Amino acid sequence: NAGVTQTPKFRILKIGQSMTLQCTQDMNHNYMYWYRQDPGMGLKLIYYSVGAGITDKGEVPNGYNVSRSTTEDFPLRLELAAPSQTSVYFCASSSLAVYFTDTQYFGPGTRLTVL
Template sequence: NAGVTQTPKFRILKIGQSMTLQCTQDMNHNYMYWYRQDPGMGLKLIYYSVGAGITDKGEVPNGYNVSRSTTEDFPLRLELAAPSQTSVYFCASSYEGQAAAWPQHFGDGTRLSIL
């Protein structure tokens, strides 16, 4: 079982560059999430999606964009990279339904440095 797969694992960007962090899941989960994890700060929700074509902002969305064209994929885009976006980014997925709410499963993260 692949679960949640994130690419790339590491990346160094220059200020002002753009890039897309990729996330795909093979569990047929309807919900997907992007978090960032900074030292001593815990995980903060950036964006989430409740299904293909539907996305919404989380706690820290500024400087990021997302799209969800398929159930499996949920890419995160940084348009103008800033040093404050240096972080570890985690993608997660879960199943939410009327009769059940299952916990989120995480990928292994993308370590991003902006210099």
């Protein structure tokens, strides 16, 4: 049971390039989240998904896209990378039932630099 895995660990992009950050969880969690963490700051929610085929915007969705074709995978797509997207990206998942909120489990993060 690996939990939440993310690839790559590090990446340097040039302005205008695109890339996909991969996230996979093996806990059969329905709920998945993408956050970004800027230096010295807390986590800001980019996108989230409550199940396969269902995604929604978080607090800072501009410049990103997501898809959720399976329960396990929740990739984050950056189109036309900008320096403002330099950050550490975390994927998380949780198991939720109605009338309940549960802990989110985080991956190790992807450190992205846009030059």
